[in-house]
Amino acid sequence: DAGVIQSPRHEVTEMGQEVTLRCKPISGHDYLFWYRQTMMRGLELLIYFNNNVPIDDSGMPEDRFSAKMPNASFSTLKIQPSEPRDSAVYFCASSNYVSLNQPQHFGDGTRLSIL
Amino acid sequence: AQTVTQSQPEMSVQEAETVTLSCTYDTSESDYYLFWYKQPPSRQMILVIRQEAYKQQNATENRFSVNFQKAAKSFSLKISDSQLGDAAMYFCPWSSGSRLTFGEGTQLTVNP
Numbered sequence: 545d546a547g548v549i550q551s552p553r554h555e556v557t558e559m560g561q562e563v564t565l566r567c568k569p570i571s572g573h574d575y576l577f578w579y580r581q582t583m584m585r586g587l588e589l590l591i592y593f594n595n596n597v598p599i600d601d602s603g604m605p606e607d608r609f610s611a612k613m614p615n616a617s618f619s620t621l622k623i624q625p626s627e628p629r630d631s632a633v634y635f636c637a638s639s640n641y642v643s644l645n646q647p648q649h650f651g652d653g654t655r656l657s658i659l
Numbered sequence: 660a661q662t663v664t665q666s667q668p669e670m671s672v673q674e675a676e677t678v679t680l681s682c683t684y685d686t687s688e689s690d691y692y693l694f695w696y697k698q699p700p701s702r703q704m705i706l707v708i709r710q711e712a713y714k715q716q717n718a719t720e721n722r723f724s725v726n727f728q729k730a731a732k733s734f735s736l737k738i739s740d741s742q743l744g745d746a747a748m749y750f751c752p753w754s755s756g757s758r759l760t761f762g763e764g765t766q767l768t769v770n771p
Contacts, residue, residue, distance in 0.1 A: 575757055577758075577759075586761060586762070586763050586764065587750065587761040589758055589759070592757060592758060594757065599757070600758070633702060635704065637704070639757075641757060647694055647706045647709060648759060649706075650696075650703065650704035652701075652702065652703055653702050653703075653704075655702075
């Protein structure tokens with residue numbers, strides 16, 4: 545079975561540009577999570593969806609960040625305009641919560657560098 | 660605040676020996692789950708083992724086992740017969756529902 549698929553794997557862009565990160569969750573999973581990982585702050589949950597509906601976006605750092613999930617097989621995380629402090633690895637994860645112990649399955653992450 | 664503390668930023672072990680990674684957490688929830696994930700240099704997040712808080716029996720997965728002390732809110736990971744491929748950053752998040760709460764991680768080095 546295919547795992548969580550993220551694209552691109554690496555993204556380098558200049559400050560002020562719009563950045564769009566993409567995620568395809570595991571088929572049948574009804575939860576989708578976006579995380580950001582930095583040396584300073586570790587792994588932070590940005591937002592998560594259940595059945596395509598955003599449930600908790602309290603981790604989204606500011607209005608420059610937005611996330612959508614138009615259907616069960618696709619989600620985007622957009623940063624507009626981007627800033628150097630947004631440089632990080634962004635992970636998408638999905639899970640199927642039949643019960644609490646279902647683990648989250650992570651994608652390989654997108655390493656974002658804002659110059 | 661509901662937190663996870665991994666007090667050992669770095670650990671090292673000789674190949675074939677045993678190492679224990681520490682993890683403590685703080686939660687007011689009564690029903691929750693604990694996990695250990697490893698993140699090798701490839702940066703993938705790989706599930707190592709999971710533990711249900713209501714179970715007294717410690718989880719075991721091949722060379723990996725946990726020591727779960729619910730009263731002490733402690734959840735350590737023991738790696739037996741360490742292998743070079745075990746070198747990674749290890750995280751011990753917990754979950755009471757849909758979201759995981761992560762600590763800062765422990766970087767494990769395996770020396771040949």
